[in-house]
Amino acid sequence: xxxxxxxxxxxxxxxxxxxxxxxxxxxxxxxxxxxxxxxxxxxxxxxxxxxxxxxxxxxxxxxxxxxxxxxxxxxxxxxxxxxxxxxxxxxxxxxxxxxxxxxxxxxxxxxxxxxxxxxxxxxxxxxxxxxxxxxxxxxxxxxxxxxxxxxxxxxxxxxxxxxxxxxxxxxxxxxxxxxxxxxxxxxxxxxxxxxxxxxxxxxxxxxxxxxxxxxxxxxxxxxxxxxxxxxxxxxxxxxxxxxxxxxxxxxxxxxxxxxxxxxxxxxxxxxxxxxxxxxxxxxxxxxxxxxxxxxxxxxxxxxxxxxxxxxxxxxxxxxxxxxxxxxxxxxxxxxxxxxxxxxxxxxxxxxxxxxxxxxxxxxxxxxxxxxx
Amino acid sequence: xxxxxxxxxxxxxxxxxxxxxxxxxxxxxxxxxxxxxxxxxxxxxxxxxxxxxxxxxxxxxxxxxxxxxxxxxxxxxxxxxxxxxxxxxxxxxxxxxxxxxxxxxxxxxxxxxxxxxxxxxxxxxxxxxxxxxxxxxxxxxxxxxxxxxxxxxxxxxxxxxxxxxxxxxxxxxxxxxxxxxxxxxxxxxxxxxxxxxxxxxxxxxxxxxxxxxxxxxxxxxxxxxxxxxxxxxxxxxxxxxxxxxxxxxxxxx
Numbered sequence: 001x002x003x004x005x006x007x008x009x010x011x012x013x014x015x016x017x018x019x020x021x022x023x024x025x026x027x028x029x030x031x032x033x034x035x036x037x038x039x040x041x042x043x044x045x046x047x048x049x050x051x052x053x054x055x056x057x058x059x060x061x062x063x064x065x066x067x068x069x070x071x072x073x074x075x076x077x078x079x080x081x082x083x084x085x086x087x088x089x090x091x092x093x094x095x096x097x098x099x100x101x102x103x104x105x106x107x108x109x110x111x112x113x114x115x116x117x118x119x120x121x122x123x124x125x126x127x128x129x130x131x132x133x134x135x136x137x138x139x140x141x142x143x144x145x146x147x148x149x150x151x152x153x154x155x156x157x158x159x160x161x162x163x164x165x166x167x168x169x170x171x172x173x174x175x176x177x178x179x180x181x182x183x184x185x186x187x188x189x190x191x192x193x194x195x196x197x198x199x200x201x202x203x204x205x206x207x208x209x210x211x212x213x214x215x216x217x218x219x220x221x222x223x224x225x226x227x228x229x230x231x232x233x234x235x236x237x238x239x240x241x242x243x244x245x246x247x248x249x250x251x252x253x254x255x256x257x258x259x260x261x262x263x264x265x266x267x268x269x270x271x272x273x274x275x276x277x278x279x280x281x282x283x284x285x286x287x288x289x290x291x292x293x294x295x296x297x298x299x300x301x302x303x304x305x306x307x308x309x310x311x312x313x314x315x316x317x318x319x320x321x322x323x324x325x326x327x328x329x330x331x332x333x334x335x336x337x338x339x340x341x342x343x344x345x346x347x348x349x350x351x352x353x354x355x356x357x358x359x360x361x362x363x364x365x366x367x368x369x370x371x372x
Numbered sequence: 373x374x375x376x377x378x379x380x381x382x383x384x385x386x387x388x389x390x391x392x393x394x395x396x397x398x399x400x401x402x403x404x405x406x407x408x409x410x411x412x413x414x415x416x417x418x419x420x421x422x423x424x425x426x427x428x429x430x431x432x433x434x435x436x437x438x439x440x441x442x443x444x445x446x447x448x449x450x451x452x453x454x455x456x457x458x459x460x461x462x463x464x465x466x467x468x469x470x471x472x473x474x475x476x477x478x479x480x481x482x483x484x485x486x487x488x489x490x491x492x493x494x495x496x497x498x499x500x501x502x503x504x505x506x507x508x509x510x511x512x513x514x515x516x517x518x519x520x521x522x523x524x525x526x527x528x529x530x531x532x533x534x535x536x537x538x539x540x541x542x543x544x545x546x547x548x549x550x551x552x553x554x555x556x557x558x559x560x561x562x563x564x565x566x567x568x569x570x571x572x573x574x575x576x577x578x579x580x581x582x583x584x585x586x587x588x589x590x591x592x593x594x595x596x597x598x599x600x601x602x603x604x605x606x607x608x609x610x611x612x613x614x615x616x617x618x619x620x621x622x623x624x625x
Contacts, residue, residue, distance in 0.1 A: 062459055083491060086456035169462075171449030173410055173484075177460035178496050189496070192460075198409035212502050213461060214428070221410050229411050 014045075022048040026056045027069040044300045050105055051092075057157050057182040058087045061165075065186035087161070090168045094142075098289035100243075100256075100269040101142065103160040105296055108260050108267035110163065112143040112243035113370045114235050119228065120146045127224040128205050131193070131216050135206035140232075141239040142167040142200075144266070151206070155183035156265035166194045166204045176213040179206075195221050200239075201232050244270050248369045250362065253347040255330055256291040258299060259366050260341040268372060269295070286329060291345060294330060299343050301325065302334035307341060324355055333359045340367060375542070375571050378588070381595045383471040387583045394420055395469035395478060396583070405448025414467055414480055422469065422478040427597050429483050430503045432528055433513030434521050435490040438546035442513065443485045445579060446586050458489035461499055470594045481594045504532070508597055509540035515547045516576070519555040529568070538604065540596040543570050544589065549577030 014020040022045060023033040032052045036043040043051075059068055062084045071077050094101045103110045114120060120138060124146050128136030135154070137147035144163060151159070158181050165177060173196050178189040193213055194204045203225070205216075225232075238245065250257075256271040271291050286294070306323045325332040328348075333355045335342040342363045350358060366372060378384055386392045398414035399406055408414075416422055431439045440458050444451045447464045466483040486503050493499045512528050514521040525543060532539070543564075545556065561572050573589045 080491070083457045083459050083489070086459070089456075171407055171444060171447055171464060172462045173408070173465045175460060175462045176499075176502065178492065191498075196409050197411050199407045201409065209498060212498075212505060213463070214502065214505050217410065217463070226411055232411075 020045065020048060022052065024049070024052045024056075027065065029069050029071060030056075030059075032056060044297075044304070046300045046304055047105055047296075050107065053107075053157065054091055054104055054161075055088055057161055058091060059084050060182040060186050061161050061179050062087060064180040064189065065182075086168070087165060091161070091164050094164060094167075098287075098292060099142070100271065100288075100292045100295075102258060102267060102269060102292075102296065102299070103156075103163070106258075106260060106267055106299065107156050107160070108265045109156055109159040110143045111266045111268050111372075112140060112145055112239055113245050113248075113268060113372060114140070114145045115238055115245040115247070116231060116234070117146055119231060120235070123224055123228055124148060124203065127203065127220060130220050130224065131205045131207060132211055133205045133207045137162075137204050139163060139166055139202045139204065140200065140235050143239065143243060145235060145239075152264055152266070154181065158183055159265075162192060162204065162206075165192065166202050169194060169196055169202060172196065174213060174217050197221070197225050198229070198232055198236065201236055242270055243268050244366065245370065248366055250365070251358065253350050254358075254362065255286065255345040255347060256295045257345065257362065257366075258295055258341075258343040259363065259372065261372055262339060262341060266372075268366070270366075290329075294327075294332075295343060295345055298325065298332040298334065298345065301332075302343060306334060307336050322356065322359070324352070326352060331355060335359045335363060337363070342366075374569050375540075375592070375596055376599050378592060378595065379473075381473060381599050382591060383473055384591065385587060386469075386471045386591075387587055389471075392469065392471065395422065395480075399448075399467045399469070407449065408465055408467065410465075413482070414469075420478075422480050424467075424480040424482050425598075426482045426484065427508040427593075428486065428506060429509045429511060429593065430486045430507045431511045431513060432532070433490075434518075434524060437513045437515045437518065437521050439487045439513055442511070442544065442546060442575060443487045445575060446483070446485060446590065448579075451579060457491060458487060460492050461486060461488045461502060463487070466590070468590045468594060470591070470598075472598070481590075481597075483590070483593065507539060509542070509593055512541065512543045512570075514543070514545055514556070516545050516556050516574075517547050517550050517553040522556045522560070525564070526568070529570075538600065540593065540600060541570050542589070542592060542596075543568075543572045545572060545574050547576045548574040 020036050020043065021033065023031055025031045032055055034048045034051050036048060059081065063080055067077065067080065091104055094104060101110050124136050124138050125148055128134065128148050134150040135148060137151045138145045142163065162179070169175065175194050177192045179192045180186050180189050191207045192204060193207055193216060194202050195217065196202050250270065250272060252272060254272055256269065258267060258269050260267045271288060302323055306321055322336070323334045331346045331348060331350055331352065333344045340363060342359055344359050344362060346355065346358065387396055398416065413424060431442060433439050435457060436455060441451045443464045447466045464485045466485060468481045468483065469478060470481055471478050488499050488503055510532055512525050514525050529541065565572055571592065573592070575585065575589070
């Protein structure tokens with residue numbers, strides 16, 4: 001703040017032991033400050049910047065941009081902000097859970113690829129239409145399984161927030177939340193209707209003033225989705241094992257991977273389970289939580305140094321340099337094509353010179369079979 | 373309509389009866405209450421078949437009084453230990469098996485609990501209309517630790533006047549376990565019940581295993597809703613006009 005008075009812009013500072021303070025002013029009205037501790041719990045600057053953006057988007061989602069940009073009564077705003085806490089807390093927790101949610105960091109929607117997308121897509125499209133809407137999506141265990149075209153064209157940060165909101169239902173069977181889409185409609189509220197069809201299978205639609213929650217729940221949900229109970233159960237079972245369908249098989253020495261579709265801003269993760277295919281000499285795989293943590297660190301490393309331009313450009317440019325890293329826990333490889341990005345974590349047993357071909361083959365295995 | 377005495381229409385405390393066990397196990401999963409999705413319902417074997425009757429119950433009360441906690445308590449889910457304001461409307465489903473006294477018939481009552489944050493209701497007009505739409509019962513909540521919320525009950529009840537008198541009303545006092553901070557006395561409760569003719573229930577504290585805590589309230593809801601349906605069905609001289617809700621319910625005259 002002292003610097004701003006002198007006309008300079010200072011955006012972050014850090015201590016020797018890795019503690020960090022990052023800040024940003026939004027809409028010339030509010031400043032958000034993020035502080036992280038040092039040592040093992042240190043968060044990267046990228047992560048903290050994303051956190052500030054996510055927090056601001058949460059606030060807009062719940063309160064609307066007008067309330068935040070034109071603050072008339074500070075005490076009243078402080079009271080109203082309390083309603084954002086639940087969503088912000090959920091967003092913070094999600095990144096830390098050992099289920100590999102990366103959306104808060106990558107700003108790409110966490111997805112999974114179902115084995116039978118056709119019937120799910122059809123039902124979702126007709127259900128959404130019957131609810132007078134064009135925005136619909138089906139979440140399986142917190143990840144987007146299928147979504148309507150318009151939903152996929154929402155800004156990725158919006159998709160992540162809406163997924164987080166829908167995923168915080170737990171014991172609740174349905175809900176009607178007013179939401180202000182931070183990019184698409186920050187001053188006019190829409191209604192997010194969510195329905196928990198089966199535990200952890202949630203269908204969402206974004207609506208205007210009608211139809212009412214009661215009407216959709218009593219008249220539409222049963223008639224459209226009851227025929228698909230078995231398909232949904234199959235989907236839930238598959239999601240328990242992997243976000244990728246059984247048709248994609250990965251090498252046993254791949255610890256974890258993240259594939260991002262740069263055009264649609266969607267991402268999918270996978271990690272190998274401890275399997276009997278491991279030769280006994282190989283070191284044991286790290287725990288799932290540790291693997292997700294390493295993947296997040298590698299993503300941050302690659303994006304800050306190598307894959308710095310996030311937009312997809314049509315003009316011919318030099319291909320981004322692939323990058324790799326060898327640590328004492330695993331080997332990492334980062335690859336970017338015009339359409340995709342791949343972040344791969346492998347066992348130490350994979351020879352370093354072979355990483356590039358392993359990565360290329362893995363990427364085509366994932367995208368070829370699934371059309372991701 | 374005045375509340376009926378407990379145990380007059382349904383078997384009181386049926387959950388304690390051994391012959392209810394087959395039904396109550398269907399709403400449990402590994403000793404905890406089962407979470408039912410919208411496409412799911414308790415399934416009984418053919419020789420024990422029981423029909424399901426659905427009712428919409430709205431939970432009304434000031435912010436922080438414990439509406440979301442009550443919905444979680446009745447549904448048997450984890451009660452949030454931090455108070456987060458509900459930013460919109462949330463519904464939960466509670467299945468509750470009940471045995472009718474006269475016919476000994478067993479029914480599954482499916483209560484759809486509607487919980488709306490006070491702030492959200494104030495900011496968005498459609499919320500209150502949505503909550504009141506085709507509602508069958510209203511639970512008016514106050515907290516034992518907040519005398520203001522108790523005094524507000526009569527205000528709340530007057531806001532929900534219903535000309536057809538088809539809505540069951542019950543009052544629930546929350547945080548009853550915090551007796552060190554109680555702000556509402558027993559005599560006030562007694563006087564309120566005498567004057568308004570609406571029964572008051574008490575909830576609070578950690579959820580214990582078993583149904584003892586929620587049974588009185590759920591049984592009272594079931595009893596009064598069933599009784600009301602019977603009265604309205606038999607008092608009509610012509611067959612009742614079909615309402616969309618009635619197609620889901622059977623009424624025995």
